[in-house]
Amino acid sequence: MDSVRKLPKVSLEILDILKINPGGVDIYAIRESLSGSEVQQHLDRRLRELDPFYIIERERKGKSTVYKYKGERDPEEWPYTDIPKDVRARLLEEAKGTCQMCGRTVSKDNIKLHVDHKTPKSLGGDSSEDNLWVICSDCNEGKRNSFISTDKISNYLDKIHNKDINELLRELPDNSVDCIYSDIDYNVGIKYSGKRYTKAFEKYMSDYIVLAAESTRVLKDNGSAFFINYPKNNAYLWVQYLDRAYYDVQEYVWVYNSNIGHSPRRFTTAHRSILHCMKSKENQFYKSNVAEPYVNQTDRRIRRLMKDGSKGRSPYSWFYADMVKNVSKWSKKIDHPCVIPSKISSMLIKSVTKPKDTVLILFAGSGSEIDVCRKLGRHWISADLDSEYCEKIERKLDEYIITFEEKNNDSC
Numbered sequence: 442m443d444s445v446r447k448l449p450k451v452s453l454e455i456l457d458i459l460k461i462n463p464g465g466v467d468i469y470a471i472r473e474s475l476s477g478s479e480v481q482q483h484l485d486r487r488l489r490e491l492d493p494f495y496i497i498e499r500e501r502k503g504k505s506t507v508y509k510y511k512g513e514r515d516p517e518e519w520p521y522t523d524i525p526k527d528v529r530a531r532l533l534e535e536a537k538g539t540c541q542m543c544g545r546t547v548s549k550d551n552i553k554l555h556v557d558h559k560t561p562k563s564l565g566g567d568s569s570e571d572n573l574w575v576i577c578s579d580c581n582e583g584k585r586n587s588f589i590s591t592d593k594i595s596n597y598l599d600k601i602h603n604k605d606i607n608e609l610l611r612e613l614p615d616n617s618v619d620c621i622y623s624d625i626d627y628n629v630g631i632k633y634s635g636k637r638y639t640k641a642f643e644k645y646m647s648d649y650i651v652l653a654a655e656s657t658r659v660l661k662d663n664g665s666a667f668f669i670n671y672p673k674n675n676a677y678l679w680v681q682y683l684d685r686a687y688y689d690v691q692e693y694v695w696v697y698n699s700n701i702g703h704s705p706r707r708f709t710t711a712h713r714s715i716l717h718c719m720k721s722k723e724n725q726f727y728k729s730n731v732a733e734p735y736v737n738q739t740d741r742r743i744r745r746l747m748k749d750g751s752k753g754r755s756p757y758s759w760f761y762a763d764m765v766k767n768v769s770k771w772s773k774k775i776d777h778p779c780v781i782p783s784k785i786s787s788m789l790i791k792s793v794t795k796p797k798d799t800v801l802i803l804f805a806g807s808g809s810e811i812d813v814c815r816k817l818g819r820h821w822i823s824a825d826l827d828s829e830y831c832e833k834i835e836r837k838l839d840e841y842i843i844t845f846e847e848k849n850n851d852s853c
């Protein structure tokens with residue numbers, strides 16, 4: 442195989458490591474066994490470069506992925522092989538360096554583009570130009586896995602999955618959830634609760650964009666995604682990705698109290714950004730679930746609106762809620778440093794879903810949003826990397842059965 446010889450030296454070294462460890466190795470063991478120091482980065486990419494030629498199985502064990510060598514791949518099986526060179530070159534030129542799935546570009550986002558089959562060859566897709574497009578490696582990986590996945594969404598409902606959310610997302614079918622709710626860790630380079638978050642900003646942002654792109658695929662066409670984060674992280678996500686991928690994006694603000702000032706030289710940050718991403722103009726929005734009473738109910742226009750059945754106006758785009766102290770029935774059992782007040786999560790979830798709809802909560806944390814979904818009668822799917830949080834949530838779910846009154850209190 443000529444092209445195998447073109448593989449980077451590091452990929453070939455990784456291949457040797459995999460071959461002598463038939464039981465599988467994780468990325469840390471691979472890193473330790475490699476000789477050069479320049480190879481400390483991009484090992485995922487080096488591993489992916491082996492995929493066209495070798496079958497490398499990936500299996501999740503606890504918090505890490507274990508890679509296993511399973512033999513050589515039949516070259517016919519790999520989807521890139523039969524696209525004529527001139528067609529490939531022309532399509533790449535026409536794409537002008539932009540991924541046709543996520544909209545990121547080679548120049549700004551350091552992605553690598555491939556000509557790819559929309560419907561894989563293994564599922565009957567042909568190599569006509571209608572079935573070809575130019576996408577980046579990350580989108581390709583996600584798409585391939587989504588085709589491989591035969592799992593139905595119902596297998597995932599109302600369960601907490603102790604795994605990397607990126608992996609869970611890849612398993613979920615296209616257009617399968619009504620709402621995506623993301624409260625990712627925002628602590629770039631900050632230490633809290635004994636853990637350190639030291640990702641460089643660029644790496645943090647490129648991971649955030651990949652997460653958002655996979656979320657877009659899994660979200661139903663009439664669904665909404667909410668991305669909660671510090672303003673700067675969300676500003677980058679909005680400009681670098683969301684604007685191209687969504688029909689409409691609106692920003693809301695959660696305003697909270699803060700006892701301590703952050704600096705004697707500037708105002709104290711006491712808000713978070715919430716981006717509301719609507720996939721199409723058919724987005725579901727249940728105004729009556731969240732409406733607030735009109736202030737001036739004697740006004741003639743308002744009287745008319747109320748007569749026509751309006752329950753009030755949509756809330757403003759900013760919401761005030763105090764930070765959660767660990768005193769509520771749920772959160773005092775699960776000590777977590779950054780719980781979103783249920784007043785906020787419940788309003789967001791109610792505004793875009795109805796009972797029995799499915800909410801994908803990307804990062805479970807304390808499970809506060811899971812609790813909200815249960816009380817609102819929404820199905821939920823969630824993941825957290827931390828096995829301790831997952832266990833605590835599972836224990837709570839068993840222990841704390843929601844009472845009829847609790848359900849009825851908040852039943853829209």
Ligand SMILES: C[S@@+](CC[C@H](N)C(=O)[O-])C[C@H]1O[C@@H](n2cnc3c(N)ncnc32)[C@H](O)[C@@H]1O
Pocket residue numbers: 604605606607624625626627777779780781782803804805806807808809810824825826827830
């Ligand atoms: C900001 S907290 C979520 C808090 C949550 N909104 C609440 O109210 O309790 C983020 C959580 O994501 C988890 N996490 C971080 N990276 C993850 C990943 N790649 N996959 C799954 N969970 C992850 C962390 O363990 C943490 O519990």
Ligand SMILES: [Zn+2]
Pocket residue numbers: 540541542543544545576577578579580581
């Ligand atoms: Zn892409």
